[in-house]
Structures are given as C-alpha cells and as structure tokens.
Amino acid sequence: MRGDWVVIGTAFCYLALLFMVAAWGDRRAEQGRSLIGSPTVYALSIAVYCTAWTFYGSVGRAAQYGPSFLLIYLGPTLAMLLAPFTLRKMVRIAAQQRITSIADFISARYGKSSRLGALVAIMALITITPYIALQLKAITVSHAVLMNYPLGADITLENERFWMDRSFWIAMVLAVFIILFGTRHLDASERHEGMVAAIAVESLVKLIAFLAVGVFVTFIMFAGPGALLAEVAATPALINSMRLENVPGGATGWVGMLLLAFLAFFTLPRQFQVLVVENVDEQHLHRASWLFPLYLLLINLFVIPIALAGLLLGEGDPDSFVLTLPLSAGLEGLPLLVFIGGLSAATGMVIVETIALSTMVSNQLIMPLLLKVKHLYIERHGRLADWLLNIRRIAILLILLMGYLYHALIGDSYSLVTIGLVSFAGVAQFAPALLIGLYWRGATRQGATLGLLAGFFIWFYTLLLPGFAQSGWLKETLITQGPWEISWLSPYALLGLTGWDIYTHSLFWSMLVNVSLLIGVSLFTRPTPLEQTQAALFTEAMHPNLQTTSLWQGETTEGALHALLIRYLGSMATQRVFASQTAQPDTETDAYQRPASKALITRAEQALAGSLGSASASVLINSVLRGEAVDVESVLTILDTTSQALEYNRQLEQKSQELARVGEELRSANERLRELDRMKDEFVAMISHELRTPLTSIRSFAEILRDTPDIAADKRQQFLSIMVLESQRLSRLIEEILDLARLESGRLTMKPVAVDLTKLAKQSSDAIFRLHDEQSVEFEFFAEASPAIVTADPDRLEQVIINLLENARKFAAPQHPNIRLSVYPVDNTFQLSVEDNGPGIPPSERENVFEKFYQLQLREHTTEKGRPKGSGLGLPISRAIIHHLGGKLWATESPLGGTKMVLELPKASFM
Amino acid sequence: MNPFSAPSRRRERLIALALLALFMFCPPMLLIVDRLPGLLGWLPLYLFVVWGALIGFTAWLVEPPKEP
Numbered sequence: 001m002r003g004d005w006v007v008i009g010t011a012f013c014y015l016a017l018l019f020m021v022a023a024w025g026d027r028r029a030e031q032g033r034s035l036i037g038s039p040t041v042y043a044l045s046i047a048v049y050c051t052a053w054t055f056y057g058s059v060g061r062a063a064q065y066g067p068s069f070l071l072i073y074l075g076p077t078l079a080m081l082l083a084p085f086t087l088r089k090m091v092r093i094a095a096q097q098r099i100t101s102i103a104d105f106i107s108a109r110y111g112k113s114s115r116l117g118a119l120v121a122i123m124a125l126i127t128i129t130p131y132i133a134l135q136l137k138a139i140t141v142s143h144a145v146l147m148n149y150p151l152g153a154d155i156t157l158e159n160e161r162f163w164m165d166r167s168f169w170i171a172m173v174l175a176v177f178i179i180l181f182g183t184r185h186l187d188a189s190e191r192h193e194g195m196v197a198a199i200a201v202e203s204l205v206k207l208i209a210f211l212a213v214g215v216f217v218t219f220i221m222f223a224g225p226g227a228l229l230a231e232v233a234a235t236p237a238l239i240n241s242m243r244l245e246n247v248p249g250g251a252t253g254w255v256g257m258l259l260l261a262f263l264a265f266f267t268l269p270r271q272f273q274v275l276v277v278e279n280v281d282e283q284h285l286h287r288a289s290w291l292f293p294l295y296l297l298l299i300n301l302f303v304i305p306i307a308l309a310g311l312l313l314g315e316g317d318p319d320s321f322v323l324t325l326p327l328s329a330g331l332e333g334l335p336l337l338v339f340i341g342g343l344s345a346a347t348g349m350v351i352v353e354t355i356a357l358s359t360m361v362s363n364q365l366i367m368p369l370l371l372k373v374k375h376l377y378i379e380r381h382g383r384l385a386d387w388l389l390n391i392r393r394i395a396i397l398l399i400l401l402m403g404y405l406y407h408a409l410i411g412d413s414y415s416l417v418t419i420g421l422v423s424f425a426g427v428a429q430f431a432p433a434l435l436i437g438l439y440w441r442g443a444t445r446q447g448a449t450l451g452l453l454a455g456f457f458i459w460f461y462t463l464l465l466p467g468f469a470q471s472g473w474l475k476e477t478l479i480t481q482g483p484w485e486i487s488w489l490s491p492y493a494l495l496g497l498t499g500w501d502i503y504t505h506s507l508f509w510s511m512l513v514n515v516s517l518l519i520g521v522s523l524f525t526r527p528t529p530l531e532q533t534q535a536a537l538f539t540e541a542m543h544p545n546l547q548t549t550s551l552w553q554g555e556t557t558e559g560a561l562h563a564l565l566i567r568y569l570g571s572m573a574t575q576r577v578f579a580s581q582t583a584q585p586d587t588e589t590d591a592y593q594r595p596a597s598k599a600l601i602t603r604a605e606q607a608l609a610g611s612l613g614s615a616s617a618s619v620l621i622n623s624v625l626r627g628e629a630v631d632v633e634s635v636l637t638i639l640d641t642t643s644q645a646l647e648y649n650r651q652l653e654q655k656s657q658e659l660a661r662v663g664e665e666l667r668s669a670n671e672r673l674r675e676l677d678r679m680k681d682e683f684v685a686m687i688s689h690e691l692r693t694p695l696t697s698i699r700s701f702a703e704i705l706r707d708t709p710d711i712a713a714d715k716r717q718q719f720l721s722i723m724v725l726e727s728q729r730l731s732r733l734i735e736e737i738l739d740l741a742r743l744e745s746g747r748l749t750m751k752p753v754a755v756d757l758t759k760l761a762k763q764s765s766d767a768i769f770r771l772h773d774e775q776s777v778e779f780e781f782f783a784e785a786s787p788a789i790v791t792a793d794p795d796r797l798e799q800v801i802i803n804l805l806e807n808a809r810k811f812a813a814p815q816h817p818n819i820r821l822s823v824y825p826v827d828n829t830f831q832l833s834v835e836d837n838g839p840g841i842p843p844s845e846r847e848n849v850f851e852k853f854y855q856l857q858l859r860e861h862t863t864e865k866g867r868p869k870g871s872g873l874g875l876p877i878s879r880a881i882i883h884h885l886g887g888k889l890w891a892t893e894s895p896l897g898g899t900k901m902v903l904e905l906p907k908a909s910f911m
Numbered sequence: 912m913n914p915f916s917a918p919s920r921r922r923e924r925l926i927a928l929a930l931l932a933l934f935m936f937c938p939p940m941l942l943i944v945d946r947l948p949g950l951l952g953w954l955p956l957y958l959f960v961v962w963g964a965l966i967g968f969t970a971w972l973v974e975p976p977k978e979p
Contacts, residue, residue, distance in 0.1 A: 066954075067954050067955050067958060070955075070958055070962075074936050074958070074962065077932070077962065077965065077966075078929060078932055078933065078936075080969075081925060081928060081929040081932060081965075081969060082925075082926075082929055084921075084922065084925060084973075085922070085925075085926075229951060232951060233950050233951060239950060239951060240952070242951060242952050242954060242955050243945055243952040243954060244941060244942070244945040244952075244954060251938040251941065251942060254937075254938065254941065255937060255938065258936060258937070286973040286974065287973075287974070289969055289973055290966050290967075290969040290970040290973060290974075291970075293962070293965070293966045293969070294966050294970075297959070297962050297963060297966060301959070304955050
C-alpha cells in the first residue's frame with residue numbers, strides 16, 4: 001500500500017491542487033474579485049512562519065530541550081501584539097514608496113542607497129540558503145522515513161548521484177512552480193494573489209495534519225493526556241524533561257531565544273513579504289494580531305504530548321516522531337497525511353522565501369549592475385521588461401540550486417532546529433537598521449551599513465563558522481581552543497563569556513556591536529539630503545497629512561519619461577502611468593517637447609520603484625533629468641517647508657477644532673436664549689389673558705349695576721358676590737404670579753426647619769374640609785408615620801398640600817367625591833399622596849400638568865362650565881417649591897380611579 | 912463619548928498588554944512557576960494558559976464590537 005508511487009503520486013496531486021488554487025486566485029485578482037481581501041486569509045498566509053522546522057523540528061526540540069521550542073512562537077506573539085505600532089507603519093511606508101522587499105525597505109530608508117540594498121540582499125542570501133536547504137532536507141528525510149520504516153532514514157540517502165537524489169528533483173519541481181506563479185508580473189510590489197491564496201491553503205493543511213497526528217497520539221495511542229502523563233511520571237528519565245533546567249542556557253537562554261524570535265519575525269524575508277508587501281489592507285493587521293498567535297498556539301498544542309510519547313516508546317530520531325509514531329501503530333493513511341502536512345510546511349516556506357529572495361537579487365544586485373553598463377539602457381529598446389523577468393526566473397532557479405547544494409554538502413551534519421536558529425540569528429541583524437530607522441530620524445546610512453556589517457561578521461564567526469567546523473570542514477579545535485589557540489577568541493565563548501547557549505551568546509555580541517555602531521556612527525555622520533528626506537518620510541509615515549512630495553528639481557520632457565518607462569516596464573505599465581495625464585501625446589515631436597509635471601515624474605519613479613527597487617528607480621529618473629536632479633539646498637527647503645507645513649497644518653487643525661467647538665457652544669446658547677424669549681412672550685400673553693377674564697366679568701357686572709339703578713335687590717346681591725369672588729380670584733392669581741416670578745428668579749426665601757409632615761397634612765386637611773362639609777366629600781386620612789419629620793419651610797409646604805387637596809376636591813367625581821390623603825415612609829424619604837376618584841389624567845398628559853397655565857382638556861370639565869377650574873399655576877408653583885426643598889412631585893394613577901399626586905421629601909437627618 | 916478617545920485608549924491598552932505578556936514570559940515569573948511543587952513541573956501548562964489568555968485579550972481589544 002505504501003508504495004513509492006502512491007506517495008509520490010499523492011505529493012504531485014497535492015502540488016497540482018495548490019497550482020489550481022494559485023491559478024484561481026490569480027484569475028480572481030485579474031477579474032477584480034480578490035480572494036485574499038480577507039483578514040483571515042492574511043492571518044493564514046502569515047502562518048508561512050511555521051515551516052517544516054515547526055512541523056518536524058518542534059517535536060525534536062521539545063524532546064531534547066523541553067519547553068524552549070515554544071519561544072520560537074512566543075516571540076512572534078509579542079511582535080503581533082505590537083503590530084498596530086510597528087507593522088502598520090511598515091505597511092503604510094511600503095504602500096507609499098512601492099517597496100518590494102526588506103532589502104528595498106532598508107535601502108529606501110537610508111537614502112535609496114543601492115549599496116546598502118545590495119548588502120542586505122547578499123546577507124539575506126547567505127542566511128536563508130541554509131534555511132531553504134532545511135526544507136529540502138525535511139521533505140527528503142520524511143519521504144525516506146515513510147518508505148523505509150522501521151529501518152532508519154539514512155539508507156537511501158547515501159551513495160546516490162544527484163540525479164537519483166530526490167531533494168534535487170524536489171528543488172527543481174518547486175522552481176518550476178515558483179517561476180510560474182512568482183514571476184507573472186514585473187511589478188514586484190503588486191501582490192502575488194494566487195501565491196498568497198495557495199499559502200493560506202497550505203497553512204490550513206499543515207495545521208490539520210499536525211492536529212490529526214496529535215489527537216491520534218494523545219487519545220488513541222495513549223488514553224488521553226492524563227494516561228500519557230502518568231506513564232511519563234513513572235519514567236524517571238523523563239520526569240524533568242519539561243522543566244526550565246532542560247532549556248539551553250537556562251533563564252538567560254530563554255530570554256535570548258524570545259528576543260531572537262521576536263526580531264526574526266520582522267526581518268525574515270518571507271515574513272516581510274507576506275506581512276508587508278502582500279498586505280492588501282492595513283486593517284487586516286487587527287485580525288491577524290490575535291488570529292495568527294492562535295494558529296501558533298494550536299499547531300503547538302500537541303508538540304509536548306508527541307515528544308513525550310516518542311521518548312516513551314523510543315521511536316528513533318526525535319525530528320521524525322511525528323511520522324514514526326503513527327507508522328509504529330501500523331497506520332497507512334495518517335502517515336501519508338503527515339507527510340503532506342510536512343510537504344505543505346516546507347513548500348510554503350520555499351515558495352515565499354524564494355520569491356522574496358529573487359526579487360532582492362534582481363532589484364538590489366543585478367539591476368544596479370546593469371544600470372552601470374551604459375549601453376544597456378540606450379539600446380535594448382522595449383526588451384528590458386522581459387529581461388528583468390528572466391533575471392528573476394534564473395534567480396529562483398539558482399537560489400533553489402544553492403539550497404540543494406548546501407543540503408547535499410553540509411546539511412546532513414545539522415539537526416533541523418540548529419539550521420533554523422542559525423538563520424534566525426542571521427536575519428535578526430537587519431532588525432536594528434529596520435526598527436531603529438523606523439523611529440529615529442537620525443539614523444544614517446553609514447551607521448546602518450557599519451552596524452549591519454559588524455553584526456553580520458560576528459554572527460558568521462560565532463554561529464556559522466563553528467557549524468562548518470562541526471561538519472568537518474574546519475578543525476574542531478577552532479571551537480574548543482579558539483583560532484591559533486587564543487582562547488578568548490573562541491567562537492562559542494567570546495571574551496571568555498561562557499555558560500550561555502550559543503544563540504544567546506551570538507545574539508548578544510552581534511546585537512551589541514550592531515546597535516552600538518548604528519547609533520554611534522549615526523551620531524557622528526552627516527546624512528545626505530535624500531537620506532534626510534527619506535528618514536523624515538519613514539519616521540513620519542503615520543502622520544495623516546503626509547504626502548509624498550516630489551523631490552525632483554530638474555526638468556525633463558514627457559517624451560523622455562515615456563521612452564524610459566517603455567524600456568523598463570513595457571507599454572502596458574507605461575500607459576497606466578500616463579493614463580491620468582489629460583491629453584495623450586499626439587505626435588512624437590509634441591510629446592518630446594512638453595515638459596513633464598512633477599507629479600508625473602513622481603508617478604513614473606514610483607512605478608519604476610515597484611518593479612526595480614527604489615535605488616534603481618532613483619538612478620533611472622536621474623538619468624533623464626536635465627540639470628541638477630537633486631539639489632541640496634532645494635531639498636532642504638522642501639524638507640523644511642514640508643515639516644513647517646505639517647506643523648502649521650496641525651496648528652490650524654487644532655484652531656479650527658477649537659473654533660468649531662466655540663461655535664457649537666454659541667449656537668446652543670443662542671437657541672436657549674430664543675427659547676427663553678419665546679417662553680417669556682407666551683407667559684406674558686397667558687397672564688394677560690388670565691387676568692382679563694375675571695377683570696372683564698367684574699367690569700361687566702359693575703356696568704350693569706351702574707346703568708340699571710332699579711335692579712332688584714337679590715339680583716344686585718348676586719352680582720356683587722360674583723364681583724367679590726372674581727376679585728378674590730384676581731388677587732389670588734396675582735399672588736400666584738408673584739410667587740412664580742420669585743421662585744423662578746430664585747428670590748423666594750425659604751426658612752427650612754424640621755416639620756412633621758403628618759401634623760401639617762392634618763392641619764391643612766382640617767382647614768379645607770371644614771369648607772367641604774357642605775359638599776359631603778368622603779375624606780380619608782392615613783398616617784403610617786407619625787411623626788414624619790422632614791426639613792421644609794412649613795408655610796410653603798402647607799401651601800403645596802392645600803393646593804393638592806384643592807385640586808383633588810375640584811376634580812373628584814361630582815356625585816360621590818372621595819379623597820384620600822396618606823403619609824408613609826419609603827426608604828429614606830417620606831411620601832405624601834393625595835388621591836381622588838375623578839376622571840384622572842392620561843399618562844401622556846401627566847408631565848404637562850406641571851407646565852404653566854396648562855389646562856387639561858377634559859370634556860366634562862370644559863364643557864360643563866366653559867371655564868377651567870384652576871389658574872394653571874398651582875401645580876407649577878408646587879413643584880418648584882418642592883424642588884427647592886430637595887424633593888419631588890409627580891402625578892400617577894390612583895386605585896380610586898382618579899389622579900394620585902405624590903409628594904416626596906427626604907427624611908430630616910438628625911444631628 | 913468622545914470619538915477621539917477610543918483608538919488612543921486601545922493603543923495604551925495594547926501596550927500595557929504587551930508589557931504584561933513580556934513579564935509573564937520572562938524569568939522571574941518563569942522561575943516561580945518552574946519551582947512550584949509537582950512531579951512533572953507546571954511550566955508548559957502555565958505557558959499555554961497565559962498564551963491563550965493573551966490571545967483572548969488581544970482579540971477582545973482589537974476586534975470592533977459587532978453592530979447590532
């Protein structure tokens with residue numbers, strides 16, 4: 001069943017599937033319906049971080065060094081937590097400047113320096129080649145394990161010519177795949193959408209495969225984690241395997257490894273590619289900042305169980321436990337799935353890494369060289385675009401060949417994790433130039449170059465060279481006794497620093513020198529104007545008003561630019577750059593004469609940068625500009641004015657915000673004044689109306705009496721009593737208006753003293769219902785608290801209670817009027833309620849009755865006499881008084897059927 | 912209330928969370944956990960639990976609340 005052809009056939013089917021996913025992704029991108037416009041796909045594509053090293057090597061490292069394998073994933077978790085501050089800025093800069101790779105990024109930051117870019121590209125090639133070799137090795141070894149189990153994997157690997165060597169053919173197949181999908185467009189800053197989609201699929205496949213084997217080992221081979229741990233606990237050799245003592249270098253080694261993984265996560269070329277270059281939308285970083293760590297957690301969940309199980313069962317090389325454990329259980333399908341998972345992890349890494357490296361090789365190494373050869377860009381008209389793509393294709397092939405050679409020649413003497421960590425420490429050297437340059441404007445090209453060189457040298461000396469010694473290329477004594485037997489030069493114990501693990505040791509020395517040189521040299525060198533500009537553009541990238549200003553002062557014609565772009569980008573891309581020009585050049589002569597606008601020059605430079613890298617683009621634009629291209633003074637002026645303009649802008653923005661706020665305040669104050677004015681007018685109108693009514697009736701009766709001397713005595717008596725009643729009403733109204741005016745202006749003085757609410761209620765009701773006896777009102781008085789002491793002005797409070805009782809009397813049912821007065825405690829307050837059995841107030845009107853002059857529109861009361869029963873001021877005055885006393889007054893429904901007025905006052909606090 | 916305060920608070924919270932994570936993953940805490948009594952050691956469990964909690968917190972901080 002587990003025949004060679006089945007395995008190879010499955011592997012090819014899987015690659016074909018990836019191929020289709022990638023083709024589909026590219027087609028969707030061309031149709032404008034991108035597959036990768038989702039934060040989840042973005043997060044999955046970042047999981048290209050988990051290579052074959054994770055897939056096979058994590059278990060190996062856990063078996064040997066306990067929990068230290070987790071550090072490789074905790075570092076990126078911390079890095080992603082800071083994504084809104086670091087990665088977001090990098091993504092924005094890369095989009096503004098059309099950055100194509102990390103070498104391009106560093107080169108652009110330090111004045112578009114082509115030398116620095118080339119340096120970074122070469123360093124990346126040296127550090128990453130072993131890492132690619134590692135992936136090839138992992139595929140080959142896992143295949144051999146799968147085929148030869150239970151024999152060792154080594155048998156087929158030896159004594160084979162390269163054309164019989166599977167890893168050679170794997171490298172070639174991958175090269176074809178990558179060439180097909182990585183080099184479709186010249187513009188490297190355009191996204192490889194198909195590739196990203198395929199990587200996201202691969203991330204899912206490797207996660208599923210690893211979880212499957214983890215579940216199988218933990219729950220089927222052993223009866224769950226508890227049973228596994230019980231067996232481990234019974235094995236003395238394994239009891240301490242997951243403790244800190246097993247971590248190389250102990251606590252120091254732990255911190256060193258965490259820092260190493262943190263830095264490498266930013267600077268690995270493939271991580272830079274997926275995180276920054278392939279990012280479609282800054283907002284995707286939010287989802288990725290937790291989804292990617294979650295992915296890491298899941299893929300590591302079963303590492304410890306698998307490692308412990310492998311150690312318990314003694315299944316050979318720990319790096320192959322993931323495969324050998326299911327194989328030892330006699331399974332057929334699961335090992336194949338694991339193999340595919342490992343293949344996914346390895347191919348994903350190789351694809352992205354190779355694309356990133358080939359872009360660097362073509363843009364940072366080959367292109368600047370080509371530009372030095374003058375006749376190339378004078379003669380080869382229109383062919384350079386194809387030329388560049390071919391350069392990239394050849395670079396891909398060469399990079400994979402280099403990986404293969406490394407694997408074939410020295411790869412075997414290393415474990416997976418060792419190679420991976422050596423690469424990590426190598427690329428971590430880019431971190432100071434990258435991260436410090438992102439925040440410190442003063443970092444200069446010389447500082448960055450020297451720091452990089454020195455850091456790289458120390459890395460080479462303390463990690464790579466001893467590796468060569470271990471694989472037998474150099475004498476072992478180099479490590480043990482140091483070169484020329486000078487012990488303080490020993491690569492693993494520089495200056496006698498011992499007791500640290502080799503990676504922390506190397507990282508410490510290389511970072512110390514790298515950062516010190518970067519900062520120290522920067523402080524004592526003068527940046528060129530272009531450097532200053534680029535530094536400003538990078539450090540201020542998050543400024544909302546930042547615009548890429550044109551830095552070109554020289555002059556050129558549209559025709560010259562057009563010719564340049566055609567030569568390097570082909571006609572399609574050139575048309576896109578010129579598309580936004582208002583008028584197309586009619587004839588060649590016209591076009592050559594019209595001067596190009598600064599915006600057009602900038603656009604042309606950006607388009608070139610997207611394909612060739614910023615350094616080469618800068619050189620090319622320079623080549624067609626007449627006169628001084630970048631004039632020191634003018635750039636400094638531009639820089640100054642830019643930062644001044646930014647500052648003015650910021651101040652203006654602040655001022656306008658302030659103005660807007662003040663305007664808003666003025667508007668609302670004005671509205672309030674208008675409202676008050678309107679209320680005053682209404683009030684005056686209402687008062688005049690209310691006063692006129694009794695006055696009119698008094699006047700008319702008085703006129704009748706004056707004009708009719710012979711009126712009957714009883715009639716006269718009646719008229720006079722009406723007049724008296726109306727004048728009483730008038731004076732009460734005036735009294736109330738004065739009260740209200742005093743209340744509203746705050747001139748009403750109250751003398752709050754301790755008052756017994758119950759006693760006051762009794763007094764008031766006695767005073768009123770002596771009048772009511774004739775009406776035969778059924779009056780009930782309930783006092784649940786006696787005394788009910790509140791702090792209030794007794795006269796005013798009595799006025800309120802009387803007003804409430806009067807209202808109740810007026811509105812109670814005319815046939816059997818029933819009024820209930822109660823005083824009772826509620827929490828920290830006393831409430832007094834007056835209820836009647838009248839028609840009640842509809843809920844919507846309950847607040848309105850407290851408005852001045854508001855009269856309830858109740859049919860029976862308005863039609864009966866044609867005149868309202870009250871002045872319309874009693875309740876507003878009552879409420880104002882109660883508010884003054886710190887209480888509340890509201891209307892609600894009574895169980896008697898009518899209105900219930902509730903007055904609430906806080907209990908008096910006794911000293 | 913103030914539309915400008917929400918993002919800036921999120922930045923501060925994320926920085927605080929990163930510092931907390933750094934503290935939880937670094938030696939003083941590690942040594943304490945590693946020396947807890949127990950046959951096999953608690954370090955791996957501790958790391959996974961803290962890691963998971965960290966991911967949960969980050970998700971809670973960065974994901975915008977669902978529109979009702």
